[in-house]
Amino acid sequence: MDGLVCAPNINYRIEQVLYCNDVTKRQFYKVKNIELGMFYGLKVIEIDDFQAAKQVKNEVTALNRLPFGMAPKCLQYWVQGKQHYLLLDWIEGNPISALYQQRPQSGMEEKQRLLVAQKLTQRVADIHRVRMLHRDIKPENVIVRMQGNNVQDVLLIDFGLANQQRAVEEGTPFYQAPEQSLSRHIRLSEGVDVFSVCQTIHFLITGHPLQLSPNFTNDDWSQPLAHSLSASGISAPLTTLLAKGLAFDPNKRLKQAATLNNELRQLLRR
The missing domain is CATH 1.10.510.10 (Transferase(Phosphotransferase) domain 1)
Structure with missing residues (x-):
C-alpha cells in the first residue's frame, strides 16, 4: 500500500506501519486525516470468502457494543475489492x-x-x-x-x-x-x-x-x-x-x- 488511503469522501495519509502480516493478510496503520489533521488507527484485512467478511462485520459490532472509553470504536467501515477497511479511534501508547x-x-x-x-x-x-x-x-x-x-x-x-x-x-x-x-x-x-x-x-x-x-x-x-x-x-x-x-x-x-x-x-x- 502506498502512502495514501482513499476512503469514501476523504483521504488519509499513512504515518506509521504498525504491523503487516502476509500470513493473516492483516495490516494496521497509524493514519492522518489530511483535512482535519487528526490521527486514527486503520486496520486493513484482505478477505476471500463470505464467512471471513461476516467475521469482520462481527468485529465492528463487538467494538461498537462496548461502552465509550473501554476500547477503540470503529468510526467507519468500507470495502474496496477484497480489502476491508476499519477506521478506529487512535490510541496513543x-x-x-x-x-x-x-x-x-x-x-x-x-x-x-x-x-x-x-x-x-x-x-x-x-x-x-x-x-x-x-x-x-x-x-x-x-x-x-x-x-x-x-x-x-x-x-x-x-x-x-x-x-x-x-x-x-x-x-x-x-x-x-x-x-x-x-x-x-x-x-x-x-x-x-x-x-x-x-x-x-x-x-x-x-x-x-x-x-x-x-x-x-x-x-x-x-x-x-x-x-x-x-x-x-x-x-x-x-x-x-x-x-x-x-x-x-x-x-x-x-x-x-x-x-x-x-x-x-x-x-x-x-
Whole structure:
C-alpha cells in the first residue's frame, strides 16, 4: 500500500506501519486525516470468502457494543475489492510486547509492571461486565499509556474474536486457554480471558509466557504449575496468584478477572 488511503469522501495519509502480516493478510496503520489533521488507527484485512467478511462485520459490532472509553470504536467501515477497511479511534501508547521484553531491573520497576497488570485486569473485568469475552488477550493486544514515568491507562485492542462463533482452535499459542485448543465441546467462560491475562502477567515479569504443555491424557499440565512458576524466578505471592489463573481445568481456575484484580491490588499494597 502506498502512502495514501482513499476512503469514501476523504483521504488519509499513512504515518506509521504498525504491523503487516502476509500470513493473516492483516495490516494496521497509524493514519492522518489530511483535512482535519487528526490521527486514527486503520486496520486493513484482505478477505476471500463470505464467512471471513461476516467475521469482520462481527468485529465492528463487538467494538461498537462496548461502552465509550473501554476500547477503540470503529468510526467507519468500507470495502474496496477484497480489502476491508476499519477506521478506529487512535490510541496513543505502546503494546506490552514492545515495552517489557526483559525482566525488571529493580523492585520499583517490578511494582510498576504489577500496576500495569492490575489495570489490565480491571479493563478485562469491565469488558466481562457487559457480557463479552475478548478471547485473544496477549502482550501485542494490550496498550499501555504512560504520562512521564507513570502508568496512565491500559487498554485492549483487536476484538476480532469477541463476537465470533467458535472455531476448531482459536487464540494465540501459549496465551490461549486449553479449552480454546483442545476441548471444542466446552462452553467458553470468563476463565479463558483470566488464563490469557495470567500469561500476559508472566510476560510482564519475565519477558515470555510460561511454557506449558498438556500431559498424555490431556487433562492437566505435564508439570505442576507451582514448580514451573517457581523455576521462572517469580515471587512466591505472585506464583500463588498465577497458579490459580493458569489451571488446566477451567472448573479449577480462577473464574473472574475482578477477583484477580482485587488480589493484585492487595499484592501492590505489600
